[in-house]
Amino acid sequence: MHVRPSPTPASDRPRSPAAQFATTDRLSDYWRFYWAVAEAQISRWLPATPSRLLDLSGPDFQGTSRAVAAGHDVVTLLPSVDAARRWPLTLVNGRAAVVPRPARRGRLRHVVGDSAFLRSFAEGSFDGVIADNRVLSRHLATEGSVAEVARVLRPGGRALLCVDSVVLGMALLAEQDYWPELSHAPSADVLLVPWPDGSITRCFTAEQLTELVTDSGMELEWIRPRTVLSASTVEMMLARDPRSMSRLVEMEMHAAESDDYVGVHLIASVVKPS
Template structure:
């Protein structure tokens, strides 16, 4: 899969069918991952409401943390105020130990949070024993693509060090290999269930299939989720991981 240009990552490019597919993959992945019974879910995904709404619709009670440091992402309207609560905070000190059943850290939350070790330690603290976390991060594939676009060729040599990548808009993202993401999670005392790219199908493949048959979206999504290997960070702009507190 070729790296996707930065304008496409921001949704301003021409890969409409691919992003429709990407969002469908993420939604189905969350649907499969959520606890079977009614649970308390903590959403750290930025306050846009999408993930909280899906978890609430599945019957869970959700606490959505809106991080005031993420400018331009004000609280989204609550679709189900009886099941979704919102709080503004930049950490989890307001939550007691072992108080939630599941944690969502989608929308690249741990890549935007440069001190990811501190953030994931908080996640592990508030999870009850047996509770699980679903996290997504920017991959090294994405980081190297952004550096190459900015002609930072000297920075492209892969090392075991943390990769902090400047975006053209001045923001910084932290990019992970699968090994680094696994180390981050296990370092917080979590047991990694799986790590995988969000998608491995290329935009051109998705575009071709959907152009031939728009009804093929469900087939594409199931193919993506059922087929691609764990711990493969050679493809895909984002990595997704599931981890469990022992």
Template sequence: MLPIPANELNGSGALGPYWTFYHAVVAEQLRQWLPDQPSLLLDLSGGRGRWPAQAARAGHRVIEVLDFRKSAEPWLRDASDHIQKVRADDLGFLPDESVDAVIAEERVLSVEIMTESVLEDVFRVLKPGGRVLMCVDSLVLGMAILAEQNYWAHLCQTGEVMLIPWPDGSITRCFTSGQVRELITGAGLEVEWIRPRTVLSPSTVDHVLGSDSRSLAWLVRTELETQPDDDDTVGIHLVASARKPR
């Protein structure tokens, strides 16, 4: 059974309370992860997230790479004193070892099938000691989507790369924690941690928030304090932090 229905994975619909909790967890994870000193961050989330604004409020400068396939904005413009938006299909516009940290949220490394190439580019532009925060679709999610579409034969396949066809015709790449570890180390980065984004179920979150809407902060704290490292048996997404060796 799909832990979250495919048509709810855009963050809207009947699971509104769960997504409120989910985004609060993401914001707190980012707050804890951000550098202590003002830094130059590269955001690869395609312009779909709130993370550049959060990082800018914390005193960092951000280069936000927008999805080049979407129209409407100039190729390059300043969004604020701290955020610069760039429309590009790779990181060729950045010199080697030029950024302090990279954020790859909004499942961008699952949407981009050639994830290895993206991380190789990330390694190039990161300064020694720089860090990466990344989120990908989990194998749990991929298998659930296949089951929901009655692709039972595909569930028996154990290939190295798991590409998942979605009902809307798109394809994403799903990972186990072991595959995320191999992906990171294969790019020359060092793994700091890998864990599920959330382990609390939508039904649990809805029950707690339905009893007391003020319990959101408690739920987020509980989630972050109890998350197991390298556990890919729960959760629709995996999140990882890595560092470039000095």
């Protein structure tokens, strides 16, 4: 008698690239690691002296509180009044995380507007711009968005940019059986990828992101993957030792620079020439 095998429980099935990276699950081990790395990168990127920053990263971005706590005044662009964020209470070993207070705590101001068009702000209004959380990949005409970032920066001002990489785009195309499109993806000048939720994202190689920056009149300081460690590696190590998160983040921060085909997201630091 033939017995059909029992279906594999959903919790035990390997997650696809779409399930892993197209939806942020802030409670999963990998995404907790991802955002811990992002906050560490933001902290190291922030200016050394109190500055005026523009945050385009959206209401669910977790790095803005770091800038405010470090003494910077931050203007956060939100899609609507209802999107004004409420900072969650973070617990570490059962206690609220303690952030050292600077001599001057920064101010946070919410402004409703379109992060692709910054016409409400005058030229040279900000010392720095944070365009994290994949916001530039959601703006398919990314050239115009980066040109606006350059316009509102003062001479000598810096910006932190985050985009989807081609490696993520190719994984999503393969999962959705876009094989003809996948074959042309590595050589495409512009790679637009449909996501499972129906949205479209624009994916970049390191070379394309560099060209985007230089065409806007800014200069590239550095570019690297957001994370080098794979999701499976992070989850395996945290399953073995849940207390290893800080060591994993430190490993990531000290990882050697890798090419853009390692990480699913690229981050870049750029400067507007004086």
